[in-house]
Amino acid sequence: MASKERSRRSDKEGQEQGHTYPYKILVVDDEPDLQPLILQRMRRPIRSGKYEFVFAQNGIEALQRLAAEPDIDMVVSDINMPQMDGLTLLEQIPSVNPNIRSVIISAYGDMQNIRTAMNRGAFDFVTKPLDFKDLRHTIARTLRNLVEWREALASRDQLVVLQNELDVASKIQQSILPTEFPRHENYEVHASMEPARNVGGDFYDILMLERDHVGLAIADVSDKGVPASLFMMSSRTLLKGTAIGLPQPGMVLTDVNDLLYEENETAMFVTVFYAVYSPMTGKLDYANGGHNPPLVIHADGSSEFIPPVGGIALGIARGIPFAQGSLTLQTGDTLLLYTDGVTEAMNAESEEFGAERLQAIFLENPPTSAQATNDAVFAAVHAFAGDTPQSDDITCLSISRTSG
Numbered sequence: 168m169a170s171k172e173r174s175r176r177s178d179k180e181g182q183e184q185g186h187t188y189p190y191k192i193l194v195v196d197d198e199p200d201l202q203p204l205i206l207q208r209m210r211r212p213i214r215s216g217k218y219e220f221v222f223a224q225n226g227i228e229a230l231q232r233l234a235a236e237p238d239i240d241m242v243v244s245d246i247n248m249p250q251m252d253g254l255t256l257l258e259q260i261p262s263v264n265p266n267i268r269s270v271i272i273s274a275y276g277d278m279q280n281i282r283t284a285m286n287r288g289a290f291d292f293v294t295k296p297l298d299f300k301d302l303r304h305t306i307a308r309t310l311r312n313l314v315e316w317r318e319a320l321a322s323r324d325q326l327v328v329l330q331n332e333l334d335v336a337s338k339i340q341q342s343i344l345p346t347e348f349p350r351h352e353n354y355e356v357h358a359s360m361e362p363a364r365n366v367g368g369d370f371y372d373i374l375m376l377e378r379d380h381v382g383l384a385i386a387d388v389s390d391k392g393v394p395a396s397l398f399m400m401s402s403r404t405l406l407k408g409t410a411i412g413l414p415q416p417g418m419v420l421t422d423v424n425d426l427l428y429e430e431n432e433t434a435m436f437v438t439v440f441y442a443v444y445s446p447m448t449g450k451l452d453y454a455n456g457g458h459n460p461p462l463v464i465h466a467d468g469s470s471e472f473i474p475p476v477g478g479i480a481l482g483i484a485r486g487i488p489f490a491q492g493s494l495t496l497q498t499g500d501t502l503l504l505y506t507d508g509v510t511e512a513m514n515a516e517s518e519e520f521g522a523e524r525l526q527a528i529f530l531e532n533p534p535t536s537a538q539a540t541n542d543a544v545f546a547a548v549h550a551f552a553g554d555t556p557q558s559d560d561i562t563c564l565s566i567s568r569t570s571g
Contacts, residue, residue: 189213189216189217189218189219190217190218190219190240190241190310191218191219191220191221191236191238191239191240191241192218192219192220192221192239192240192241192242192243192306193220193221193222193223193229193232193233193236193239193241193242193243194220194221194222194223194243194244195222195223195224195225195226195228195229195242195243195244195245195248195253195256196222196224196244196245196248196272197224197225197245197248197249198245202222204297205220206220208299209299209303212303218306221236221239224248224249225248225249225250225251225252226244226248226250226251226252226253226255226256226259227250227251229242229244229251229256230251230256230259230260230263233260233263233264233267234263237264239264239267240267240268240310240313241267241268241269241270241306241309241310241313242256242260242267242268242269242270243269243270243272243293243302243306244256244257244269244270244271244272245271245272246271246272246273246274246277246280246284253271253272253284254280254283254284254287257269257271257284257287257288257289258287258288260288261288266313266316266317266320268290268309268310268312268313269288269289269290270289270290270291270292270293270305270306270309271284271289271291271292271293272292272293272294272295272297273292273293273294273295274294274295275294275295275411276294276411276412277412278408278409278411278412278413281408281411281412282405282408282426285404285405285408286430290309290312290404291305291308291309291404291407292305292408293305294411301375304345304347308342308343308345311342311343312342312343312400314342315338315341315342318338319338341360341362343370343399343400343403344358344360344370344371344372345358345371345372345373348373348537349373349375349381351379351446352569352570353446353447353568353569353570353571354381354444354446354566354567354568354569354571355536355537355538355566355567355569356373356381356383356537356564356565356566356567357536357537357538357540357541357564357565358371358373358541358562358563358564358565359541359542359545359562359563360560360561360562360563361508361545361560361561361562362560363508363556363557363558363559363560363561368386368387368388368389368390368395368396368398368399368437368560369385369386369387369388369399369506369508369559369560369562370384370385370386370388370399370402370403370562371384371385371386371504371562371564372384372403372406372407373564374407374410374411376410376411376414376443377414378445379445379446379447380443380444380445380446381443381444381446381566382410382441382442382443382444383441383442383443383444383502383504383564383566384403384406384410384439384440384441384442385439385440385458385504385505385506385562385564386399386402386403386406386437386438386439386440386458386506387437387438387458387506387507387508387559387560387562388402388435388436388437389435389436389437389480390433390435394433394435395435398433398435398437399437401427401430402423402427402437402439402481402482405423405426405427406419406423406439406441409422409423409426410441410443414443415443415452415454415491416441416442416443416452416453416454416489416491417454417488417489417490417491418489419441419454420439420441420454420456420478420481420489421487421488421489423439423481424456424481424482424485424487424489425485425486427481427482428481428482428483428484428485429485431482435482436457436480436481436482436483437456437480437481437482438456438457438458438459438480438481439455439456439457439458439480439481440453440454440455440456440458440459440461440504441453441454441456442454442461442502442504444496444566446571447571448495448571449495449496449497449498449500449568449571450493450494450495450496451493451494451495451496451502452491452492452493453473453476453491453492453493453494454476454478454489454490454491454492455475455476455477455478455489456478456479456480456481456489457478457479457480457481458506459505459506459507459509459510460472460473460475461473461502461503461504461505462502462503462505462525462526463494463496463500463501463502463503464500464501464502464503464529464533464534464540465497465499465500465533466497466498466499466500466533467533468529468530468531468532468533469530470526470529472522473492473494473502474492474494475492476489476490476491476492477490478490496566496568497568498568498569498570498571499567499568499569500567500568501534501537501540501565501566501567501568502565502566502567503540503541503544503563503564503565504563504564504565505525505544505562505563505564506559506560506561506562506563507559508557508559508560508561508562509525509544509548509561509562509563510522510525511559512548512551512552512557512559512561513552513555513557513558514551514552514553514555515553515554515555520547520548520551520552524547524551525544525547528543528544528547529543534565534567536567537565537566537567538565540563540565540567541563541564541565544563545561545563548561
């Protein structure tokens, strides 16, 4: 951590605990046009005092700058550079400041370098040519995580009861979840998560892929607390990186499973449902790693669970193939992805909410939007459970085909 304590500006509120200092971001790239381009495209957060950008042209210059300016919060680095490349830089950063967050810039589909970068500590990545909207979201998400991690470190000595640790885990968990959802004339997407008192490791992600396809993921990590949240972060990053390079959901889960197994010293596992949706045709290709089967809800309120394709949770064994299925959403259909915090929610009589109650939600009130679908599920679960404390997160992700 930096030797001089600096105040940070919260991404959500524009300030943190009354302080208004900007986040300092070091951009490392040997392309001379990148510096003026970033300063121009990021001028609003720079002028508002939210971000301050500094620059280096290679890894050696970056390390010198990090040593000279210990208040740098984040590094955004290209991979291919002279003198010292970005992958070598990633290995060196922890020796200067182990709590800096790094984002790597990679060529589209360069999975080998992306995986190497993640293994060397990169928090996330963006692809060339730079999409500045994606870059802004990635920077904001990375800094949110950094803030929560620093708060966790600052309070670690005071963690004398389990609930304090669970609060930290909840913040880490929330910091990586998308908060903005894509808008398209043919579909709409929305996701929501409500952490339980005993925090698990639910997460969801929405990925913009080639040919306007959309990747949809929902997952639930075994165990609870900070270890589950950290495993969740690793799972989410590997899933995102693999999905960028592989077109088929079954191949994605096969690859992610092997990667998780290789470095799974904690013996955790994660259930994952991953699908790729085509807005033009409504076709949905999917694979399932031991997760709850999603529900297809039709415009008239009738529904059915998608056909099973088998598959076990990820991280348990190496070399497991994952089968793939497909279906087509019709106009007016909504696909509801959810975690077992929904169907296993308990009421005061220790009854579970169950799959039948989930389907019954929409029989008289068919979905009107993706967000309305999620809201209806949360409302029904809350009405069923009442004041009974829940032991698992409740998470929903919905996609509605509006036309096409």
